[in-house]
Structure formats: C-alpha cells, structure tokens
Amino acid sequence: MTRTIAYNFIQLLFVIGFAPLYAGVLSRFKENVQSRRGPSIFQPYRDLWKLFHKDEVISLETTWIFRVTPYLVFVIPLFVTSLIPVLTDYPLAFAFMGDMLAGGFFLALAGFFSALAAVDTGNPYGPMGASRTRMVGFLAEPVFMIVFFTVSFVAQSTIPYIVQQKWIASSAAFFSPAHILLLIAFLMLILAEGGKIPVDNPAGHFELAMIDESKGLEYSGRGAALMKWGGQMKFLVLTCIFLNVLLGPWGLAHGQQPGDVLLAVPLILIKVLMFVVVLVVIESSLAKLRLFRISEFLGAAFIISVAAMIASIFSGSAV
Amino acid sequence: MNGAQIPLAEGLNALMAGLILISAFGMVATRQVQGVMRFFILQSAFLAISAFLIGYSRSSIHLWALGAITIAAKVIAIPWVLKRTLPGDLYERREIDQVLNIPASLLLALLLAIAAEFLVGPLVAASTDPVVRVNLPIGLAGILIGAYSLIARREALPQLVGILAMENGAFFAGIALAPDLPLIAELAVAIDVVLIAVVIGVLTRDIKRVIGTTQAAGMTELREGPQPWH
Numbered sequence: 001m002t003r004t005i006a007y008n009f010i011q012l013l014f015v016i017g018f019a020p021l022y023a024g025v026l027s028r029f030k031e032n033v034q035s036r037r038g039p040s041i042f043q044p045y046r047d048l049w050k051l052f053h054k055d056e057v058i059s060l061e062t063t064w065i066f067r068v069t070p071y072l073v074f075v076i077p078l079f080v081t082s083l084i085p086v087l088t089d090y091p092l093a094f095a096f097m098g099d100m101l102a103g104g105f106f107l108a109l110a111g112f113f114s115a116l117a118a119v120d121t122g123n124p125y126g127p128m129g130a131s132r133t134r135m136v137g138f139l140a141e142p143v144f145m146i147v148f149f150t151v152s153f154v155a156q157s158t159i160p161y162i163v164q165q166k167w168i169a170s171s172a173a174f175f176s177p178a179h180i181l182l183l184i185a186f187l188m189l190i191l192a193e194g195g196k197i198p199v200d201n202p203a204g205h206f207e208l209a210m211i212d213e214s215k216g217l218e219y220s221g222r223g224a225a226l227m228k229w230g231g232q233m234k235f236l237v238l239t240c241i242f243l244n245v246l247l248g249p250w251g252l253a254h255g256q257q258p259g260d261v262l263l264a265v266p267l268i269l270i271k272v273l274m275f276v277v278v279l280v281v282i283e284s285s286l287a288k289l290r291l292f293r294i295s296e297f298l299g300a301a302f303i304i305s306v307a308a309m310i311a312s313i314f315s316g317s318a319v
Numbered sequence: 320m321n322g323a324q325i326p327l328a329e330g331l332n333a334l335m336a337g338l339i340l341i342s343a344f345g346m347v348a349t350r351q352v353q354g355v356m357r358f359f360i361l362q363s364a365f366l367a368i369s370a371f372l373i374g375y376s377r378s379s380i381h382l383w384a385l386g387a388i389t390i391a392a393k394v395i396a397i398p399w400v401l402k403r404t405l406p407g408d409l410y411e412r413r414e415i416d417q418v419l420n421i422p423a424s425l426l427l428a429l430l431l432a433i434a435a436e437f438l439v440g441p442l443v444a445a446s447t448d449p450v451v452r453v454n455l456p457i458g459l460a461g462i463l464i465g466a467y468s469l470i471a472r473r474e475a476l477p478q479l480v481g482i483l484a485m486e487n488g489a490f491f492a493g494i495a496l497a498p499d500l501p502l503i504a505e506l507a508v509a510i511d512v513v514l515i516a517v518v519i520g521v522l523t524r525d526i527k528r529v530i531g532t533t534q535a536a537g538m539t540e541l542r543e544g545p546q547p548w549h
Contacts, residue, residue, distance in 0.1 A: 172329065172333065177457065181340070307340060310433050
C-alpha cells in the first residue's frame, strides 16, 4: 500500500517535471520541421523560472476567483494524474477514487474557472477568448462523453486501469472498428482541447485570433507561471490518457519493484516522443480553421465517436 | 465469440472497415471536389487491402484478383480518366454547394450508419463468421452514405463519386458474403465502373462547355437560343 502511494507520487512528479519538456520538444520539433531553428527544448523551464521571479500585478477590480484560478489550473491536472495510468499498468492507490468521467469533470472544472477568471478582469480580450474557449469546450464535451460511454461498453468499466487491458486482450479487440474510430475521435479532441493547429494556433500571440492563450492574458508573475504550467500538464495528461488508456499499455511498468517503475519513465517519454512526431505532422500539414469551421471539426469528431459506439454495440466484435 | 482465435488478417480487415467508414464520412464532410476525390481514392485503397486480407485468410485467389482489379480501376484508372476529361477548374478548386450544410449532412450520414447497423442486425446475428459481422453493416452504411451524397451534392463530379462510393459499399459487403464470386462478373463490373466515369466525365465537360455550369440545380429548365445566364 505504501509502495503504491509512493508510485502515485512518482507519477505526479513525472507529470509536473516533464510537462514543460513535452511542450518544449513539441515546439522545437515543429519549428525544425518548418525549417526554422526554434527555441531550445528547455525554454519552457526558463520561462517558468523567469515568471516565478517576477512581481505579480493583480487588478483591484478582480475578485477571489481571479486569485484562486491559477492554483486550480495547476492542481487539477494532478488530481486527474492520480486517477490514470501514467507509469504503471496495475492500479495504484488512488485509482479507484474516480473513473475517466471524473477526470473529464475535473478538467472541465479547471476550464470553467479559467473562463470565469478571464471574464473577471473586465479586459475586453479576456471574455472574448473565454467565450471562444467555452465554444470549443461545449462542442468537445459530448465527444468526451461518447468516448467514455463507448469505452464502458467495450470494457464494462470506466476505470482507466481496467480499460487499457481490454484493447490488447486480442488482435481482434485492438483492430476492431470501435477502437480505431475511438482513437481518431480522441485525437481530434486532444487537438481541440490542447489548442493545437486545426483549431487554435499555439504559437500565435495576436489577441483577436487566440483562443486558448487568451485565458491567461491578464496574469503576471507567479499566476502566469502557474497557468502556463497547468496548461502544459493538462496537455500531458490528455496525451497520457490517449497513449496509455486508449491506445495500449505498452511501455508501462508491469513489475512491482521501484526499478521497474523508474524504467518506465524513459519508455513513456519515448512513447510521448513518437506522439510528438504525429502531432508535428498534423500541425505542419494543416491550416488553422476559421472560427465557425471549428464546429464542423468537432462535429466530425462527434460523428466518429458515435460511430465507434454503434460499432461496439451492434457488431460486438470488440469483445 | 472467442476473440483470441481470430487471426490477425481478420483483425486488420476490421481496421479497414473502420477506415472505410471514416472515409465515407470524409466524403460527406469535404467541401472541395479534390478532397472528395481523395477520400474516394483512400476508400478504394482500403477496400483493396481488405480484399487482399480476406483473400489471404480464406486462401481465395479470386479475392486477390479482385483487390488488384480494384486498385487498377478505382485507385488509378478512374481518377486519371476524370482528370483527363474534365477541365481543371472543375476538378481542382470549386467549393461544392450542398442541399444541406456539412454538420447536418454528417448527422444524417451518422443516422444512415446507425440504420445500417439496425437493418443488418438479424442477418449478422445469424452468422458466426467474424468477417461477415464486420463487413455487412459497414458495407451497407457505405451504400447508404453514398446514396445520400448522390442526393445532397449538386455538382456532377461529387455525384459521380457518390455512385462509385455506393459501389464500394456493395463490394465491401459482397466480398464477405460471396468470396468465390466468378472473376468474370467482377471484371465486368470494374470495366463498367470505369466506363461510367468516362461517360459522366465527357458529359460533364460538354455540359460545362455548352451551359457554363455543372450545377445540377441550374439545369432544371430546358431552353433554346441564348441562355439567360450567359
């Protein structure tokens, strides 16, 4: 029991420690593919360091929501981390405290508070970005739900640790249409939730066009650092759900020894690196969608996830 | 059903089924003629791979030949024929005007896919063959979605692709039900399909030359003499 709690904390440290690296590798690799040099992969760490050492300015007009939000945004991905398999393929101490649905609700809570905080300052760009984020959010929500329902149909459970074992039970389960459709729908969802290119431009700093970035526009100093770090952790957590729960549990530690868990760290990093390649290909080969085309993009994700659900109910081939 | 005993080939066939369904949705969701055409080529390629896989798992030489015919006819010949016969601007840029907008079309396509699953439900329940269980509903969904895009599109070329997508769906269901279909029948169908593409391509080009548009909605009235939209 003590050991699984310790492993859970290793998972938390993994997410806290490597989320900025993930963002750094992603942006560096993207710049390289687009034949530019790009910042160092450790740049996000330096940014965070710099922001933590700066003074924080908070408008007198704001309420407690504005002050609490950075901490929520930072902490909530950690809650989700303790529910999902990041390093081990057997359930850890907190695994049965909540299922994937709870994880989705947690992330939605962070989104809700950051939208409120953006409105709180009265800056015209904040509410604009907040309303756009909400638009993406409420279009993404049904996809989340349907994906989880499909998973629960297939695996008879929504506990991530149980779900991940179902896909590799047989080659038929892994290649079943339900699984493939589910993966594509969730990939589209990650792009939308992480503010990646077909939906939002993560590198853009033009206030009128930004969606995801604009939520943290009014923050400075420590608040800005926490918002940034929290956003990076959220993206790493979503990636871990995609790679470890929905794709398959390869690379996760199977043994109970501390050495096995530590060995899983580089393996999972390699897995994430392969996903970075996929993301860079997507981000470099597509153009950003116009705002009102986003509903079509997420609508397509919704259709695909529902198709996955009917495929898993009717054909029953995934069992 | 014991999943562990299904060979890998049939698992991969199920993967192709998922991809075929996605490319059918893609054909409905795309605005540009080029994009519709690309999804069609992709779908045909997945279809050919599926034919190879089933041919491998059932050791049927017919299906191998069928896959080869599919690649020759639908992945290579039809796009090439259409590219040759149609004027470039028709093929490349035009945004398609649809009866319904894209999200509504996608929802309808989804309903059609659900209906397909319902309709073949009793048939599938009677069969224990995993390939039939996968191919039959998705083949029927392909037929229905193809028929829908035939109705909803207003441009000649996407309508043609709708017909061809219906053929793809029928083919996908067919290779599961009748793996030993005489080769001559499939050969005839393949040549037929290419001929349809040639005829529609040439027809469309001439319509475009005479009338100046290929929108089906603009061709409801027959007139002689100078056209009002010239």
